[in-house]
Amino acid sequence: MSLERPEPSTHDQVGVTERGLDYEAIDDLLGDLVIGRESHLNAEGFVVRPERVAEALDRLKQQAGFDHLSCVTAQEYDDRFESIYHLKKYADPTQEVSVVVPTSHDDPHSQSGNAVFRTADWHEREAYDLMGITYDDHPDLRRILLPETWQGHPMRKDYDKEQPQVVTFREHANPLQEDHRAGGGEGDTMFVNIGPHHPATHGVLHLKTVLDGETVADVEPDIGYLHRCEEQMCQQGTYRHQIMPYPDRWDYISAGILNEWAYARTAEDLADIEVPEYAQIIRTMSAEMCRIASHMLAVGTFALDVYGDFTAIFMYSTRDREIVQNLLEDLTGQRLMFNYLRLGGVAWDLPEPREEYFEKVRDFLDDLPAKLEEYHDLITGNEIFQLRCVNTGVLDPEMAKSYGTTGPVARGSGIDYDLRRDDPYGYYPELDWDVITEDGCDNYSRVLVRMKEVEESAKIIEQCVDLLEDWPEEEREIQANVPRTLKPDNDTEVYRAVEGAKGELGIYIRADGTDKPARFKIRSPCYSNLQALPEMSNGEYIPDMIASLGSLDIVLGEVDR
Amino acid sequence: MSSDKQIQSTQEARMGEGVDSRFNSKLREAFGSSPFILTKFDKFMNWVRGSSMFMLQFGIACCSIEMMHTYAVKHDLDRFGAGVPRASPRQADVIIVPGTIVSKFAPRMKRVYDQMPEPKFVVGMGSCTISGGPFHEGYNVIKGAEEVIPVDIHVPGCPPRPEALVYGVAKLQERIANGESSPVTVKPYELEQFGDLEGDELVRHLADQIDEEDLVMRYNWAESP
16 A cells, blocks of 8 residues: 555664664663653653753664654652653654653753754743753743743743733845944845735744845844733633634634644543544545645735736635635634534534535546646746746755754655654545645745645545545544543653644643643744755845745744744 | 718717727716716715725734635625735835724824825724723723724624624714715824833833833723723
8 A cells, every 4th residue: 555654774773672662772872861660641751850851862763763752841840840842753653752841940951952953942942931851951042922021930830920921123224334244244234124024924933043145144034913812711721612713813814724633642542531433534525625725825825926916726726625615614613713523522413415515625626637737837847936936945854853843844855754654643544645845945846745735635636535425424523422521640741743734733732631632732843844944045046035934834823823 | 062071960970980989988878968978076076085995914813814704715705895904014004903902003003004105094803902892801901992093983793793793894984985084193092212201100101111201102091982
């Protein structure tokens, strides 16, 4: 079957056995760094000494092959603060390990993991910003989401929400002023603010750009203009119903069901809920519709960025998105914020009359190849477009891994990593489809990956429709039996991820025995992907930087959360 | 009397051969024989303003996706004379605020609004611009756009459908045409210079970090609605 991996390549790494990971071998590898063990639902956790974090991460990366730092979670207990480094392997994401770093409550500080994983930079800054943990040896420990003058760390228990805040608004630097940031005082550079209100930044992103002539000498993404406290909101809600509406609003480009699935998967693992097969197929189908809608917008806005106006491609992609949105509206009742998944299933069955709905879906799928052909004629076959995109914004696989990129960005750099196949969930393992990778590592490859993934999604939807059509009427079970109030056991911890539209969308939940999560951490793919932007655009022309940003396809709602 | 000429009306005589038929229009028919209309200049200006509005291309959050759909094919806001998104605030008449406003963004949005030439109008799109919407309790979320800039029309929804936004814009046009929505000059929330703030504990604490001349926005969460 096409879902088989070419070859498993993790055999010679420490702790890999036929039956899965041997955590004792990893324990031996870490040796005296370990001061305790924890058991999370997804992986074993090793409590390591706070002053030797980098060493532990380095050993795990070099000798045990954990080359993907997917997330850093910071949380507060009554007596201590804790950072958890969730490690995985790109080659096999089911092999996971958590590195737990406890720090004292009065003076929380631990060593930074930035020397081993580049992506730790931003993740630790976020932990510092929201939780107030200091990371020693961190190159640039500043606030990242909140304004620099913010008082207090809002995810702490003792944070006073009522206290007044002062936020500065400095005059923008004058572009005509002399500026010598690059080149050690000798260079003749110019500082340009791109954003936070700018048509090419896909929302409210601020890029502090230093230009040397027309090339980008340095670019620093400044985020946090849409930090709307999603984690706090989820921690205030009850598992059963109150959290599900929020995932829709993380990646809001019609990717709602993909996000909802991330929460559904995590909470279902946490509370041990089985989802009926029929519901899994509906989830798979609707999620892939979301992926098509999301990739359509990505392609449309990329063309908007590269061609610079509301041209035909943008209108075409909007037209096709409208069709998908209509299908989703028929199914869920909403155009954008679906709130359709429930823990243990979906909200309701397919719309009646079912034949009519299936016919609509099939019509869409039948028209799709011709439309994609049109896109390829307009975009990827266009010589000017190729000039703009081939060999610009190059992100080589090693860097991509170090920054923890996932999704189409990683697959455009030749990294064969797709959680739908590698960490199977839903109905994906039963279906016949392919993971798309491109080896170009450039803007062109990333666009190509998205366009080809639309075809794969269409394949998946078609198979789901076939299955749903033949499903016996009496076995259409859309919802498992889930208790009215969910109270997972105290101190259960789980990190689970799904393949969202932009990459690995993960959620960490720690339960404390009540009906609300004690810690709810979102691992956003865009957050890690955006971090790679300077890597892709330093030394390139400024229009290529805009193209690189477009090809990363970030959603600020998910970056800032 | 020997004349081939038919008796013609004064108007016909005055108009000579008559204007080229290509200039005939519904409007001309409606005006009847007289190509003139009498109106108040204000009324005329309001009608013009409402009939040709330049929107600011301004995306914040989820609602901006629906806003894009409103501009694009199918819903096509341009049909109502209000669908040319301008990238620069200096060319725009209307700002649609499509999304949640957080503490860091509010002064920037205020700045964008200030850069728009008068008369300017604001459409608040979505629940977040009304009260903070689903994020109302967030530590970082401004409880509605009206904390920062004056809003003419609120379109509720999370997000509102494109039809709802079209309706909101049409209502705004109607109000402008009727002269109900006067050019707004009220600015409820000013950016202040840091030096002008009351020297309370917080301000003293930040005194060495912030230049006196820096513009700042002060949030008093306890008193915000």
